[in-house]
Amino acid sequence: MKVFISADLEGVAGSTTWIETEKNTPDYEPFQKQMTKEVEAAIEGAIAGGATEILLKDAHDSARNIDISNLPENVKIIRGWTGHPMCMVAGLDETFDRAIFIGYHSKGGSHRNPLAHTLTVTADVKINGEYVSEFLINTYAAAIHSVPVAFVSGDVGLTEEIKTVNENIVTYATKEGIGGATLSVSPKLAIKETKRLVEDSMKVEREILQVKLPEKFVVEIVYRDHTRAFRNSFYPGAKFKSHNTVEFETTEYFEVLRILQFLT
């Protein structure tokens, strides 16, 4: 069984402010370590659940966060950004059986995590009228290749959202956002539970995990800076929507990924 893991940092146990997510700051180090440990736990759980091959995508900021020195021999890792529109799930294709997202977080437009955002902090993203999370964007990206998402960890705002998308996806809530603060589980417990629940999630039937792609997509990118919205509205097929939004319609989800890659 081949498993794809995409890992972020804003949803790991404890991370609370932006400085803790930024490389080369002293505040970042404990959360880089926690991200590494939660990813290692997911790998252990996946292997215990039957995974024989794992591809790991470091998907936060520089995409060079995870300490890879202790990864098992059957794990390959993609560090850095390829520039491919698959972005946080670049490398995922139809040869995979399941995907796992670690350290994911609430969407831009949500108050459930002080680090909530979607792809960028300079705009929020809507699809078919609703604010969307990186979880949903990447779950749809995996669905292009018929790969279901089996397990996701992150803040409770996110895990509640996931249950409304597909209640069969196994989730683990690492923390709760309260205004500018977080209430987190013990980092040790997050590691233990991630391993246990990822193993369980490997046994959930693929068919009931699969999320269906909508038939059409109305994408709105809502910028903080209206001048960027006007400029980016010249993307082919896009239009400017007063006063700070670029709107784009398509039936092909890959075109959604393409516009997000270029305009966020």
Ligand SMILES: [Zn+2]
């Ligand atoms: Zn991130």
